[in-house]
Amino acid sequence: MVSKTEETQLNRLENQVDNGGGGAWEYLCLVRKLKVRRSEKVLKHGLSILNDPKKRSALGPEEWTLYEQVAIAAMDCQCLDVAKDCIKVLMKKFPESKRVGRLNGMLLEAKGSWAEAEKAYSSLLEDSPLDQVIHKRRISMAKAQGNISEAIELLNKYLEIFMADHEAWRELAELHVSLQMYKQAAFCYEELILSQPTVPLYHLAYADVLYTLGGLENLQTAQKYYASTIDLTGGKNTRALFGICLCTSAIAQVSKGRNKEDKESPELQSLAATALEKDYKQRAADKLDLLTRALRSLKN
Amino acid sequence: MAEDLVLDTAIRDWVLIPLSVVMVLIGILRYFVSKLMRSFQTPDPKIVKEGHFLFCRQVIVRARNLRAAANFITPKSFRSRRVYFSNEENGLLFVPKGQAQNLQAQMFSDPNMAMDMMKKNLSMIIPQTLTFAWVNFFFSGFVAAKIPFPLTQRFRSMLQNGIDLSTVDVSYVSSRSWYFLNLFGLRGLFSLILGEENATDDTQRMMQMSGFGFDPSKSLSAEKDGLDIVQHEWALPKFEHRAEAVLKKLVS
Numbered sequence: 433m434v435s436k437t438e439e440t441q442l443n444r445l446e447n448q449v450d451n452g453g454g455g456a457w458e459y460l461c462l463v464r465k466l467k468v469r470r471s472e473k474v475l476k477h478g479l480s481i482l483n484d485p486k487k488r489s490a491l492g493p494e495e496w497t498l499y500e501q502v503a504i505a506a507m508d509c510q511c512l513d514v515a516k517d518c519i520k521v522l523m524k525k526f527p528e529s530k531r532v533g534r535l536n537g538m539l540l541e542a543k544g545s546w547a548e549a550e551k552a553y554s555s556l557l558e559d560s561p562l563d564q565v566i567h568k569r570r571i572s573m574a575k576a577q578g579n580i581s582e583a584i585e586l587l588n589k590y591l592e593i594f595m596a597d598h599e600a601w602r603e604l605a606e607l608h609v610s611l612q613m614y615k616q617a618a619f620c621y622e623e624l625i626l627s628q629p630t631v632p633l634y635h636l637a638y639a640d641v642l643y644t645l646g647g648l649e650n651l652q653t654a655q656k657y658y659a660s661t662i663d664l665t666g667g668k669n670t671r672a673l674f675g676i677c678l679c680t681s682a683i684a685q686v687s688k689g690r691n692k693e694d695k696e697s698p699e700l701q702s703l704a705a706t707a708l709e710k711d712y713k714q715r716a717a718d719k720l721d722l723l724t725r726a727l728r729s730l731k732n
Numbered sequence: 733m734a735e736d737l738v739l740d741t742a743i744r745d746w747v748l749i750p751l752s753v754v755m756v757l758i759g760i761l762r763y764f765v766s767k768l769m770r771s772f773q774t775p776d777p778k779i780v781k782e783g784h785f786l787f788c789r790q791v792i793v794r795a796r797n798l799r800a801a802a803n804f805i806t807p808k809s810f811r812s813r814r815v816y817f818s819n820e821e822n823g824l825l826f827v828p829k830g831q832a833q834n835l836q837a838q839m840f841s842d843p844n845m846a847m848d849m850m851k852k853n854l855s856m857i858i859p860q861t862l863t864f865a866w867v868n869f870f871f872s873g874f875v876a877a878k879i880p881f882p883l884t885q886r887f888r889s890m891l892q893n894g895i896d897l898s899t900v901d902v903s904y905v906s907s908r909s910w911y912f913l914n915l916f917g918l919r920g921l922f923s924l925i926l927g928e929e930n931a932t933d934d935t936q937r938m939m940q941m942s943g944f945g946f947d948p949s950k951s952l953s954a955e956k957d958g959l960d961i962v963q964h965e966w967a968l969p970k971f972e973h974r975a976e977a978v979l980k981k982l983v984s
Contacts, residue, residue: 562782593786593790595793619809622806626800626805627797655972660968660972662979699976700976700979703983704979707982
């Protein structure tokens with residue numbers, strides 16, 4: 433995840449380069465380091481450097497990394513001829529390279545020839561079965577073709593080996609949610625919470641999934657995780673506040689008729705409601721009416 | 733018996749400095765030779781081994797995360813994960829006793845590995861032996877230098893090997909000790925000249941060699957023990973109270 437300082441730095445460089453000031457190369461390096469997806473800008477500025485022979489020779493050996501970056505950005509923007517040219521240059525320089533082979537596979541993917549791309553990737557995998565990027569490309573190919581269950585299967589196999597890759601767990605969680613396999617998604621989110629316990633995003637997503645699953649125990653756990661999200665974000669996360677209100681009312685509905693278990697934090701719901709109202713008053717005063725009505729209906 | 737021996741400056745010119753220069757040159761030579769040898773070596777098809785190591789490293793990272801953040805997930809999920817890892821039959825961290833030994837034996841019997849280690853050993857030992865023999869042959873039988881701090885008599889046999897007088901102060905040492913001093917001391921100089929990765933770092937390489945074989949099985953069982961010890965105490969209820977406090981402050 434990109435930190436705030438990095439983000440401001442990136443935006444500053446972007447503005448500078450867009451308005452004609454220099455610094456295109458630093459911008460491209462920063463984009464590459466942070467792995468941000470700004471393909472149009474990368475394409476525009478990268479090409480401006482590559483097409484100018486003086487600037488190109490000033491780069492030295494970094495020129496080839498720039499070719500790779502521009503090729504990927506071109507594929508993202510569907511400028512396939514630009515991508516093909518860049519890859520041709522790279523192939524001439526590095527004829528037996530696996531990295532260039534990977535780019536070729538990506539080009540086939542971008543063109544839409546799935547079968548050939550699959551063949552290219554499998555042959556690359558035979559040579560180096562531990563290449564993470566190629567595995568991920570295969571998974572994203574399956575996903576792009578709409579074959580989500582196969583994507584899930586491939587991703588599971590990938591995670592059996594590379595189980596410390598938390599981005600892969602996140603992808604798997606989202607795939608499960610898209611197929612409504614909530615129990616499995618909950619497991620993935622637990623993995624994410626384990627690897628990065630202080631990121632509120634994962635607590636929130638986990639709580640959402642638990643709330644969707646339903647059932648008294650899940651609802652109570654969901655409430656706790658909404659609370660932890662509130663704690664981690666200092667009370668500013670609107671979704672978590674709503675989550676608390678919804679959870680409390682859902683729990684009340686489910687346990688209607690059973691003996692009420694002593695609620696550990698009865699104030700939480702009223703506090704959340706008040707915080708929500710305050711927030712709405714500040715930021716969207718015209719919707720405050722809707723909010724109060726909704727909250728009132730929840731309480732009943 | 734602290735007499736002050738006056739050492740000829742010729743000793744400094746013809747013994748100390750040439751010895752250091754020769755050792756530096758030999759170190760540089762060794763570095764280039766090892767680079768050459770490495771470029772000749774084709775990448776071994778040790779992919780299966782490497783895959784196994786990679787897998788073990790990932791398992792260890794995941795198990796460590798589980799231990800560190802155990803209190804953030806529900807007790808049920810923690811327990812199911814713990815079983816998954818430390819299960820007696822097919823748990824990820826469970827390494828049967830026989831297999832642990834096997835790995836090491838396998839290391840040494842695999843011909844490729846053995847050749848590799850032998851080559852590394854040779855490139856380390858031969859120059860050392862040759863230089864040592866050379867020093868002994870040419871530079872023995874006289875006092876080479878004086879150590880600035882006093883030493884006890886126990887060091888006499890180590891430092892004064894060529895000198896056959898037993899009354900000379902132990903601070904006066906032979907050139908053999910100068911050789912050893914250079915051997916360990918020039919490491920810093922080499923990292924300056926040759927960059928970080930140089931083959932002259934013998935002590936580091938020795939540590940690497942011993943750590944290589946045991947890496948998976950020992951750390952796996954260490955992680956398993958650590959995981960078995962963990963007492964799960966669910967931290968989430970505490971968070972509810974904290975959230976209440978945060979909201980109270982926000983609302984008021």
